[in-house]
Amino acid sequence: MKEAHLLCQAEEIAENVLLPGDPERVLRVASELSQVKEIAFNREFRTITGNYKGMPLTVTSTGIGGCSMGIAVEELANCGAKNLIRIGSCGALQPELKLGELIIVTAAVREDGLSKTYVKTEYPAVSDFELSNCLKTKAEDLGFDFSLGICRSHESFYIDHNQEVIDYWKQKNVLASDMETAALFTLANLRKLRAASILNVVVNDSQDSSAGINSYVEEDEVIMAGESREIKLALEALLAWQQ
Known part of the structure; x- marks a missing residue:
C-alpha cells in the first residue's frame, strides 16, 4: 500500500536516503545517479530512486520545516529506509563561517514544533555518531572545508x-540555524534509524536572513558550489558506509 503523502511503497525505497528540502535539489542529485526512476511528486515531496556507483539510493525532498520532515521520515521508515542524511541549507550564527561552507551537525537545539509533539523537551536531538563520523572522515578525504557542531x-x-x-x-x-534537523534527529532516534545532517551556509552572520537568502534564490555561484559539495559528500560517505 502506498504511503499517504510520499505516494511510495516499500519495494520502491532504498535503505539509504538523502533528504534535501527543495524538490529541485532532488533533480541535481539525480544527475549524479544512474538508473533513476521518479517514484512520485506530491505536494513538497519529490522522490526518486537510483544507483550511485552500484549503491541503491533514494532521494526525497522534505519541503520546509519540521512538520513536513516528520511526515517524510515516518513514511520512509514505513518503507524500509534505514540511513538518512539531510542535505540542506542554513544561516550562519558565527562570523567565521563563510558562504558555501559545510556544517556537519552533531546535535540540534529543538526550537521546532514537530519534535515537541513526540517527546519531552529534555530529550536530545543528536546525530548518529558513526554516520556523522563517516561524513567527517570523507570530508577530510575530499579536502572540503567544513565545521562540526550544533x-x-x-x-x-x-x-x-x-x-x-x-x-x-x-x-x-x-x-x-535551519528548520528541519532537530525533527530529523529526534524522530530518527525514536524510530531507531541512523540520521545525519549536512548544512550549506547560504546566509552569513553579517546578513539579515530574509535579505541574504536572495543570494541562494538567485543561485549565487559560491552557494551552489557548496550545495554540490554537500551532495558529493553525502553520496561518497554513504558509499563508504556500505563497504
Whole structure:
C-alpha cells in the first residue's frame, strides 16, 4: 500500500536516503545517479530512486520545516529506509563561517514544533555518531572545508531575524540555524534509524536572513558550489558506509 503523502511503497525505497528540502535539489542529485526512476511528486515531496556507483539510493525532498520532515521520515521508515542524511541549507550564527561552507551537525537545539509533539523537551536531538563520523572522515578525504557542531532548528523563517534570539544562541556556540534537523534527529532516534545532517551556509552572520537568502534564490555561484559539495559528500560517505 502506498504511503499517504510520499505516494511510495516499500519495494520502491532504498535503505539509504538523502533528504534535501527543495524538490529541485532532488533533480541535481539525480544527475549524479544512474538508473533513476521518479517514484512520485506530491505536494513538497519529490522522490526518486537510483544507483550511485552500484549503491541503491533514494532521494526525497522534505519541503520546509519540521512538520513536513516528520511526515517524510515516518513514511520512509514505513518503507524500509534505514540511513538518512539531510542535505540542506542554513544561516550562519558565527562570523567565521563563510558562504558555501559545510556544517556537519552533531546535535540540534529543538526550537521546532514537530519534535515537541513526540517527546519531552529534555530529550536530545543528536546525530548518529558513526554516520556523522563517516561524513567527517570523507570530508577530510575530499579536502572540503567544513565545521562540526550544533545547529538550531527553529519554527518560522520570518522571525529568525529577531536579533535577541540570534545573539543568545550565538553566545552558546551554536553554529547555524535551519528548520528541519532537530525533527530529523529526534524522530530518527525514536524510530531507531541512523540520521545525519549536512548544512550549506547560504546566509552569513553579517546578513539579515530574509535579505541574504536572495543570494541562494538567485543561485549565487559560491552557494551552489557548496550545495554540490554537500551532495558529493553525502553520496561518497554513504558509499563508504556500505563497504
